[in-house]
Amino acid sequence: MGWSFGRRRPVTYLLGQPVDPYPAQPPEARRGRVLRITEIGEPVLHTPAREVTAFSTPELARLIDDMFATMEVAEGVGLAAPQVGVDLRVFVYDLTDERGDRHVGHVVNPVLEMDLESDLETEDEGCLSVPGAYEPLARPSVARVRGVDQHGAPVELEGVGFLARCFIHESQHLDGTLYWDHLAPEHQADALRQRDEERPHVLAARHEIAVELGKKPAEYPEQPAGGR
Known part of the structure; x- marks a missing residue:
């Protein structure tokens, strides 16, 4: 008889619920189109987004599919609707946490609750709307999100560590706040x-990945659209 000690099989959680099996490419990403990711300075990123009021619509389903495809091509772990130019309170996520578990899903009309009594964790943080830039930022290590899915069904999620950071980052996007806004002026x-240094390389990689996945790449202006 063979014995295995101390080895744990990673789990994939879809909207907080374990699923087995789950494809490497989410079905939404397979269906979706690749959109241009808005960049810091564009008004949609700096204005609070609107609540979603219509559920189970083709438009909302298409938005979520497109957000997953756009996030995949950009090699991101989370993406908020304003980052594809849509001022609605929706975000998607697909990340692997510190334990090796994968977390995938979308949240509509999320309400963020940060555990301010949890330890602060300082990690390098970046944003797909500030391509190629990473700066250290302290965040609470525990966060919860309550909202609904695209059909209006309740969603309640808790994140620790990297997942908590993602939930905070994406939820704050919907209030018009970027991680950049939390940084000291020198950062x-x-x-x-x-x-400015990395943007051309990042955009070239997004183009290449889109082509590899059989998607039409998004088109970006030579200079950042936000003007910063």
Whole structure:
């Protein structure tokens, strides 16, 4: 008889519920189109998004599919609707946490609750709307999100560590707040410097991945659309 000690099989959680099996490419990403990711300085990123009031619609389903496809091509772990130019309170996520577990899903009209008594964790954080820039940022290590799915069914999620950081980052996008807004001025300037250096390489990679996946790549202006 063979014995295995201390080895744990990673779990995939779809909207907080374990699923087995689950494909490497989410079905939404397979169906979706690749959209241009808005960039810091564009008004849609700096304005609170609107509540979703119509559920189970083809338009909402298409938005979520497109957000998953766009996130996959950009190699992101989370994406908010304003990042594809849509001012609605929706975000998607697909990430692997510190334990090796995968978390996938979307949340509509999320309400964020940060556990301010949890330890603060400082990690390098980036944003697909500030391509190529990473800066250290302290975040609470525990966060909860309550909302609904695209059909209006209740969603309640709790995140620890990296997952908590994702929930905070994406929920704050919907209030018009970027991680950049939390940085000290010198770190803000450094983030934009990194962006200026890395943006062409990041956009080239997004183009290449889209082609590899058989998707039409998004088109980006030569200079950031936000003007910063």
